[in-house]
Amino acid sequence: FPLFLQVTCNCFTISNGEMQDVGVGLYPSMSLLNHSCDPNCVIVFEGYQLLLHSVREIQIGEELTISYVESLVPTRERQKQLMRQYCFECDCPLCQNQEKDAEKLDGEEHAWKEVKDAINEVRYPKSKEEWKHVLARCQNLLRSHKGHLPDTNIYQLKMLDCAMDACINLESWEEALYYGSRTLEPYRLYYPGFHPLRAVQLMRVGKLQYSQGMVPQALETLKQAYNIMKVTHGTDHSLMKALMEIKEECEAMMRIQ
Numbered sequence: 001f002p003l004f005l006q007v008t009c010n011c012f013t014i015s016n017g018e019m020q021d022v023g024v025g026l027y028p029s030m031s032l033l034n035h036s037c038d039p040n041c042v043i044v045f046e047g048y049q050l051l052l053h054s055v056r057e058i059q060i061g062e063e064l065t066i067s068y069v070e071s072l073v074p075t076r077e078r079q080k081q082l083m084r085q086y087c088f089e090c091d092c093p094l095c096q097n098q099e100k101d102a103e104k105l106d107g108e109e110h111a112w113k114e115v116k117d118a119i120n121e122v123r124y125p126k127s128k129e130e131w132k133h134v135l136a137r138c139q140n141l142l143r144s145h146k147g148h149l150p151d152t153n154i155y156q157l158k159m160l161d162c163a164m165d166a167c168i169n170l171e172s173w174e175e176a177l178y179y180g181s182r183t184l185e186p187y188r189l190y191y192p193g194f195h196p197l198r199a200v201q202l203m204r205v206g207k208l209q210y211s212q213g214m215v216p217q218a219l220e221t222l223k224q225a226y227n228i229m230k231v232t233h234g235t236d237h238s239l240m241k242a243l244m245e246i247k248e249e250c251e252a253m254m255r256i257q
Helices: 003-011 075-086 092-097 109-121 128-144 154-169 175-189 196-211 215-232 236-257
Strands: 010-013 023-025 043-044 049-054
Touching: 043 154, 049 128, 049 175, 075 092, 075 236, 092 196, 154 175, 154 196, 196 215, 215 236
Parallel strands: none
Antiparallel strands: 010 023, 043 049
C-alpha cells in the first residue's frame, strides 16, 4: 500500500496534443514540484516527453509550482481530491478566496446535478454508433435545461465540450462549431492567463471556423491560440507547428480575398 501511494502521488497523466489523457508516467524530478491552484508553470507533453513551461514572470527565489488537479472544479472538490490523492490541504489564494465558485455552479441546482451525473456516466466511445448515442444524450439535456443553466456552469461547459467532441467524431462540422463557440467565453473566464487547455480549445474552434469558410473569424481565433500556445507549449512543439500551418493558410486566403 505505501508503494502504491507513492506511485499515485508522484505520477503524471500523459496527454496527447489535444490535452486528452492517454496514459500515466513517472517523472521523478518533476514530482518535486509543489502544487498551487494558480501555478506559475504548466506541464505539456510531446509524445512521452514531459515539458515544463513558465506561464508568468518568476522572481528570483520564487518556488516553481504546477497544479495537481483540474482548476475548473470548485474549491471544495479540489480540496477533496488533493486530500484523497496527495494528503494535504491547499491554502493558495484561489482556495482562500473561493474565486469564481459561484459562477461555476450558477443556474438551477437540480439541472446541473443531472448534467453532472450524465457527464460522469460517459465513457469514451469506440464507434460512431456510440458517439451518436452520446450526442443525442447531450442534445436532449442541453435542450431540456435551456434557460436553466448558463454556459459558464462547469457541468454545462463539460456537456458542450462533450457535444463538440461527438460532432467532430461524427464529422458534423457546423454543429461542432456551434457547441465549440459557446465554450470560448467560459474558457476565457476560467483560464484567464496562459493555459494549455484554452489554447487547444481556441485552436479547435479556429479550425472549425476555417472549415466553414469563416476565414477572418478563424484567423482571429487562431491568433489568440498562437499567443497562448507559444508560452504554454513553445515554438518547437508539434501542435504549435500544426497551428502555425493552418494560421498561415488563413493568412494566405485573406490575401487572395
